[in-house]
Amino acid sequence: MTRRGRTDDEETGRQGLEEGMEKRRMDIRVLIRDEVLAQKAYAVEHTACPIKLDANENPLAIPEPLRERFAARLASIPLNRYPEAGSPTLVGRFAKAFGVGEDQVILGNGSDELIQILCTAVARPGAEVMIPVPTFAMYRISALNAGCRVAMVPLDGEFDLDLAAMLTRVASNPPALTYLASPNNPTGNCFRRERIETILEKFPGIVVVDEAYFHFSGRTFLPVMGRHRNLVILRTLSKVGLAAMRIGLLIGPPELVHELNKVRLPYNMNALSQAAAGFYLDHEDAFLKQAEEIRRRRGELFSAMEAIPGVHPRPADANFIFFGCDFDADRVYSQLMERGILIKNFNTPGTMKNFMRVTVGTREENNRFIEALQAILSK
Ligand SMILES: *Cc1c(COP(=O)(O)O)cnc(C)c1O
Numbered sequence: 001m002t003r004r005g006r007t008d009d010e011e012t013g014r015q016g017l018e019e020g021m022e023k024r025r026m027d028i029r030v031l032i033r034d035e036v037l038a039q040k041a042y043a044v045e046h047t048a049c050p051i052k053l054d055a056n057e058n059p060l061a062i063p064e065p066l067r068e069r070f071a072a073r074l075a076s077i078p079l080n081r082y083p084e085a086g087s088p089t090l091v092g093r094f095a096k097a098f099g100v101g102e103d104q105v106i107l108g109n110g111s112d113e114l115i116q117i118l119c120t121a122v123a124r125p126g127a128e129v130m131i132p133v134p135t136f137a138m139y140r141i142s143a144l145n146a147g148c149r150v151a152m153v154p155l156d157g158e159f160d161l162d163l164a165a166m167l168t169r170v171a172s173n174p175p176a177l178t179y180l181a182s183p184n185n186p187t188g189n190c191f192r193r194e195r196i197e198t199i200l201e202k203f204p205g206i207v208v209v210d211e212a213y214f215h216f217s218g219r220t221f222l223p224v225m226g227r228h229r230n231l232v233i234l235r236t237l238s239k240v241g242l243a244a245m246r247i248g249l250l251i252g253p254p255e256l257v258h259e260l261n262k263v264r265l266p267y268n269m270n271a272l273s274q275a276a277a278g279f280y281l282d283h284e285d286a287f288l289k290q291a292e293e294i295r296r297r298r299g300e301l302f303s304a305m306e307a308i309p310g311v312h313p314r315p316a317d318a319n320f321i322f323f324g325c326d327f328d329a330d331r332v333y334s335q336l337m338e339r340g341i342l343i344k345n346f347n348t349p350g351t352m353k354n355f356m357r358v359t360v361g362t363r364e365e366n367n368r369f370i371e372a373l374q375a376i377l378s379k
Pocket of ligand 1 (some may be wrong): 056109110111112113136181184185210212235236237238243246247248
């Protein structure tokens with residue numbers, strides 16, 4: 001090569017590269033895996049409604065004196081420094097609270113991230129993830145994104161696990177990972193404990209019991225953690241009042257936690273989220289009191305819904321009520337929205353026909369919802 005110009009070979013190579021880049025720019029999707037291309041991005045409803053009962057959030061703000069203390073704590077965080085990698089202080093505190101070893105806990109950027117870490121870790125070519133349906137959407141999305149196959153087994157007529165169908169499937173294609181949300185989202189019920197126990201015994205793969213709604217069901221598999229080497233429990237602080245802070249928790253066997261920590265990004269929990277999780281532990285009573293209040297409101301809301309002809313609420317163990325109705329759910333949903341009330345519409349042909357989900361709100365929000373529902377249905 002001379003100092004003045006490029007050799008012919010170099011020139012051709014360069015042109016070829018530019019043409020290649022040009023082509024890729026024109027259809028960059030050729031680079032993307034089919035499982036990703038086939039998906040739709042997770043849709044979050046952005047319509048601003050004064051009464052927001054669609055996302056299973058705690059309707060109550062942090063009580064005033066705590067709010068100030070929280071703000072002061074956040075203000076003292078050195079934002080120029082990286083946070084603690086792997087949140088070891090919090091891992092220690094939560095492990096103690098759960099009565100497990102420090103080598104059994106991982107904190108995540110919401111339990112969504114922990115679901116993603118689990119899927120990534122097991123995603124050998126051909127690995128299968130089993131989920132009952134309907135259930136929480138992120139299990140399927142994360143499994144597909146990681147390159148896993150997804151086996152969807154419909155729930156039975158009571159929205160409980162169809163044990164026979166799941167066992168049949170496991171005999172031919174044992175899943176590496178099975179997700180069981182109990183209480184289940186969107187159906188709101190806990191699965192029968194014996195059925196989950198049977199799955200823990202019979203499934204060779206990891207069985208995740210997602211206890212996102214533990215604070216409203218009071219039921220947990222934590223005490224039997226030591227009896228099952230394949231049991232993983234997920235918890236979150238999102239539904240109990242800190243959705244914005246993105247704090248999820250995974251509790252599992254030490255050998256598994258050890259591997260999952262290699263998949264986890266080093267600074268997955270930012271410093272503000274870590275501070276919020278510590279704050280939660282310092283003031284857990286205040287949050288649990290709110291959860292108790294939400295449970296009382298759930299009872300009131302349930303009775304009020306049951307009293308409306310043509311409205312059929314399902315047993316509710318979480319902070320929301322899943323209900324069917326004898327009317328066109330699409331109409332009910334949009335007319336509620338016109339009245340400033342946002343819920344979640346699950347209306348699809350089949351077992352979910354005319355089903356919707358409403359989050360338990362404050363007493364006033366619940367009353368407004370009931371009044372609006374009555375008005376819409378009487379027309
Ligand atoms: C809301 C929800 C989650 C997600 O919780 P984040 O911690 O906010 O990511 C996980 N599992 C189920 C079943 C949920 O309903």
